[in-house]
Amino acid sequence: MRQPGAGQTRRRGAALEEAILRAAVDELTESGYAGLTMDKVAARAGTNKNAIYRRWPNRLALGIAAYRQLATTVPPPDTGSLRGDVLELLRQANRHWSSPLGAILRELLSAAGGTSELLAQLQEQPGDAAAAPWLTTLGRAVARGEAAPEALHPRVATVAIVLLRNEFVVRGVPTAPDDVLVEIVDEVYLPLVRRLGPSPS
Template structure:
């Protein structure tokens, strides 16, 4: 997946979340949910799914965050894989833990506005 480049962090985050939501809400996504549940989230299994791999997901989010840092929209300290992927992990939680077939757009906006954006913007202010 090519990282979005809208020129604005919030729009990029929402585009990534909406794309992941569409993917996980699709028939293929439903199959992946079942396989992940059957595998118990086994790292070996997840590593065999290129679009689900932690490294590729983190790379996409780090690219988006890197652009935001360059534009002054995010703190350089936010360029950490766990920070970068917090939004998509919360989205995945909706599917895996709550078992929803699709996540409402207002939840995606809430993840972006209430968790992801404050975290990456304030990361440097709390460091040190």
């Protein structure tokens, strides 16, 4: 069917699913989520919308699935100092959010609105506020005596990335200037995790 004349191969199951996902990924990178239409994906995959709707309940779910194909995890940095690690993590995130891929992520987050299930799938993606790398980094800093043990807490550890994220999501910034990252680190994050004064409570 793909090539008339060639042995008419009608794809099924996993093969077809991969083809659809590939097509969705391509559409997503070319046109963003806004331009991702079910008809175009179907056409590109050489199939029709039925096959898609049999696998994903709606456009958003397909978009998220396609995004997850694209996103790749990078290992957390280890520069030897907390400040270096944190700045590098923020810079990585900043680059990601500023990239085309980041733009897509923002579109998806926007489209997901308050749909928690789907939101959760995006949560732990690169560039987003995944807690794991922050806890790792901060754990090393605590071991080196650069941070207070009380800081080893998801809410505290992720403060920096949440603030950066706020710049994007809330203020619609295309790219955060590096000053902002430095300010977040020096004015907020380091004073917080060092916490040399008496602890609260």
